[in-house]
Amino acid sequence: MPATMKAAVIHAPGGPEVLKLEERPVPRPSAGEVLIRIEAFGLNRSELFTRQGLSPDVMFPRILGIEAVGVVEEAPGGEFAKGDVVATVMGGMGRSFDGGYAQYTVVPARQVQAFRTELPWETLGALPEMLQTAWGSLFRSLQLKPGDRLLIRGGTTSVGMAAAAIAKRHGAEVGATTRRADREQLLRDCGADRVFVDDGAIADRVRHEWNGGADKVLELVGTSSLRDSLRCTREPALVCMTGMVGNKWSIDDFSPMEWIPTAVGLTCYDGGVGDFMAMPMQQLVDDVAAGALHVQVGRVFKLDEIVEAHQAMEDNTAGGKIVVRTW
Incomplete structure (x- = not known):
């Protein structure tokens, strides 16, 4: 194992160019921790917000990255064997301690899942x-x-496409939105039964074409479309605010009695380590390998192309999940 590694380090917030490739010492794990040789990681919009200085609790310099996949190099507590293929997310990665934008990372063993697969690292x-x-x-x-x-608002996001496939496998009837009519077949390939071209006001159309509306709505666009998404339902219903692709965090002049229809619940999802560890990772990886769960990888970059990768994320030009290879 080398003494040093390549890492993308941010010293101050700003545009994609603030991500600097540096040589850093390979971190050392203590008991209860795992040293992972990172093979690949995905980019996430929360990392874009942190890079822009919108995460006030994050201190710089910092190696960003809230997820990674790779192989175990060391696990002093014996939780994993050297060479195990693993994934890790959240738990302070890239925020309170250095994360996945590097060739190695140390994380608590309690936030690591091992699995077996022959899928390529670009997919994993x-x-x-x-x-x-x-x-x-x-x-x-x-x-x-x-x-x-289930209506997925923001269906062509990476999470939206994964949610469509998972929900379809679970026996749900899936509707998904896109702003571009030419993406209809992509959404149908992911599991969508219905596709709604989104002009920002689709509630009347959804309720008319879908016999009253959706039972559940997964809101991935954000506050800009939330009010309309609440109106896409038939009671009783649930709407979950998960994504903020629209980059707007708050709602101006929010009036609950006007926004939320009778018998429609509004909730959110901000997952953490417990949610990741409860997820059946092996089953889902097997579903991906079998072609039963469609994963749309947009573009693959190398670690020394991290600036270009972040620019692609900011510009929404990748057409799927952006993945970075570290070696």
């Missing part, structure tokens, strides 16, 4: 946070059941 790098967010939103927050009508 897209999975942990995306699947954790989709799974937790559907089953913890929305309490999805077979036969439910």
Whole structure:
């Protein structure tokens, strides 16, 4: 094992160019921790917000990255064997301690899942946070059941496409939105039964075409479309606010009595380590390998292309999950 590693370090907030590739010492694990040789990681919008200085609790310099996949190099407590293929997410990664934008990372063993697969690293790098967010939103927050009508607002996001596939496998009837009509087949390939081209006001159309509306709505666009998403339902219903692709965090002049229809519940999902560890990682990886769970990898970058990767995320030009290879 080398004494040093490559890492993308941020010393102060700003644009993509503030991510600097540096040589750093390989971190050393203590009992209860795992040293992972990172093979790949996915990019997440929360990392974009942190890079922009919108995470006030994050101190710089910092190695960002809330997820990673790779192999175990050391586990002093014996929780894992050297060479185990593992994934890790959240738990302070890239925020309170250095995260996945590097060739090695040390994380608590309690936030690591091992699994077996022959999938390539480019695919595996897209999975942990995306699947954790989709799974937790559907089953913890929305309490999805077979036969439910699920509308995914922001269907062409990586989480949206994963959620469509998972929900379809679970027996739900899936509707998904896109702003571009030419993406309809992509959403249908992921499991959508219905596709709604989104002009920002689709509630009347959804209720008319879908016999009254959806039972559950997964809101991935954010506050800009939340009011309309609440109106896409038939009672009783649940709407889960999970994503903020629209980059707007708060609602101006929010009036609950005007916004929330009778008998429609509004919740959110902000998953953590417990949700990741409760997720059936092996089953989901097997579903991906079997072609039963569609994963849309957008673009794959190398670690020394991290600036370009962040620019692609900021510009929404990847067409799926952005993955970075570290070696």
